[in-house]
Amino acid sequence: MTVSPCPAALALPLYGSRISAGFPSPADDDLEGTLDLNEHLVQHPAATFFVRVQGDSMIGAGIHHGDLLVVDRALEAKSGSIVVAVVDGELTVKRLKVAGARVWLMAENPAFPPLELRDGQALHLWGVVAHAVRSF
Secondary structure, eight states: OOEEEOOOOOOEEEESSOOOSSSOOOOOOOEEEEEOHHHHHOSOGGGEEEEEOOSSTTGGGTOOTTOEEEEETTSOOOTTOEEEEEETTEEEEEEEEEETTEEEEEOSSTTSOOEEOOTTOOEEEEEEEEEEEOOO
């Protein structure tokens, strides 16, 4: 994974018309204003970073190879959160599962087994995944 810092503001045009995903609708040039994706995707700018996904262990959660994740270090990681973590020096994205004193990092692809953290294994949570951005 490649980690990138949070970018500066960039306001782009936002059209008020909705795009039909069913039957086509008449075109509309109704410019609503501008939109800065940072305002919608970044809740805590000083605590947010971006990382690109490599691999397909999280496809069941809608996270695919090449996706850009918006990771917020200010969000509380709790059981069920999708987190960016370092386990024994290896960076990964997985769903956190906590049950009592037991902790797992769960893949969202049946081809990948759960990783239960054992005594002596180092786990460092880098942050909680707030959004995934996909390019086609």
